[in-house]
Amino acid sequence: MGISCVDRVSAFLTNIDTKKHLNVFLSVYGQEALTRAAEVDSRIRSKTAGKLAGLVIGLKDVLCFQDHPLQAGSKILDGFISQFNATAVQRLLDEDAIIIGRQNCDEFAMGSSNENSAFGPVLNDIDNTRVPGGSSGGSAVAVMADLCDVSIGSDTGGSVRQPAAFCGILGLKPTYSRISRYGLIAYGSSFDCIGIFGKKIEQIALVLEVMAGADEFDSTVSRKPVPSYTSELNADPNKKYKVAYIRETVDTEVLQPEIKKLIVEKIKQLKNAGHVVEPIEFPLTEYILPTYYILATAEASSNLSRYDGVRYGFRSKQVTDLESLYKKTRSEGFGKEVQRRILLGTFVLSASYYDAYYTKAQKVRRLIREKTKAIFSNYDFILSPTTPSTAFKLGSHTSNPLEMYLADLFSVQANVAGVPALSVPCGFDNEGLPIGLQVTADDFEESKLFQFSQVIPNLV
Secondary structure, eight states: OOOOOHHHHHHHHHHHHTTGGGGGEEOOOHHHHHHHHHHHHHHHHHOOOOOOTOOEEEEEEEOOOOOOOOOTTTGTTTOOOOSOOHHHHHHHTTTOOOEEEEEOOSSSGGSSSSSTTTOOOOOOOOOTBBOOOSHHHHHHHHHHHHHHHEEEEEEESSHHHHHHHHTTTTEEOOOOTOOOOTTTTTSTTTTTTEEESSSOOHHHHHHHHHHBOOTTTHHHHHHHHOOOOOTTTOEEEETTOOOEEEHHHOOOOOOOOEEEOOOHHHHHHHHTTEEEEEEEEETTTHHHHHHHHHHHHHHHHGGGGSSSSSSSSSSSOOOSSSHHHHHHHHHHHHHHHHHHHHHHHHHHHHHTTTIIIIIIHHHHHHHHHHHHHTTTTTTTTTEEEESSOOBBBBHHHHHHHHHHHHHGGTTHHHHTOOOOOOEEEEEEESSOOOOEEEEEOSSTTTTHHHHHHGGGOOOO
């Protein structure tokens, strides 16, 4: 007789209580999770349990979970209770997953350090003076610190992969449209992806298998059949891959020396194992980050206009008329980083600058996608560092937004192009901080990503 679901949930709840100082959970659904665990135990005994029976999952505070609080890490949604389940959440519940709580994140998923939350920063479990990455920092630390099995986050420009790298775990951003966005609070609608954190690739593959697929509530989701990712994990161990790395991502001054050394080492190990690894040029590299920030902030400006104090959430007390209701509610309810991005997005969408910035950025985005897709006509994967540095100190980049935005330097290409990418832990720097290696594949080739991720740890 193995450990029961109730025992597992109890152990996680004890860990959550012990590690409260990390500021990971905004709500812990302790009694509810224990009750559900008992029900799942009963279904396991009667052999009627779902695929995810007993898997304990945490949700980033951007996913709707019916009759539970939802705030996107923001004051502006104070008191808001979700009225329905996100499609991804419903599918997890249908397969007997146990949801243990709601996890802290950068406000409206805008940030690379989890310091922008209205509920305070999340701390990295390896070194509490360092950030866990963002925006899904709480979700990454929850898995890293054994507070749940798997976390569901969101990735708009690297918000799953970057914290996964900082926390030494696996982080998947699937193909855009692979998982329904219904019930995910929108930041940049053409970039947002629901992503998965875990320590075992088998768990990530199984959770993706459950969440992915067509959904009548989301017209942008793909209708492509969902493969059995778990049964495709065990590919031919002797299979040789053709791998590209973009020269500029390795030969750059912004890359921390230990990360560069490790990447070079991995390239050498892959070659020794019989894989083809070649450097390539990507002439649009310098345009990827600005293109992302122009388009994502424009979409944020539009998406966040619904938070106005009229219908739900926070409303300023200092109101004299309708105009002051909007102004005061939004200036008091939104944090500085969200305000910055709304203003930037409103600027690029304004009549005078629309063609100069927004239209041009859309054209560049198309070129970036075409050139990224062209790489996959010759190679199986693109290999790169996940981040330019390991986890930085709390407060070290908060006064300089540009420094913070550079934390997404290597991760945004997958979002701009819409392709899947996985951060795989592959070593530590001189201070014992984790380093992540990013593997990017062509549209809907998550199975290949999972197979290759099992090759990397066995390299010598």
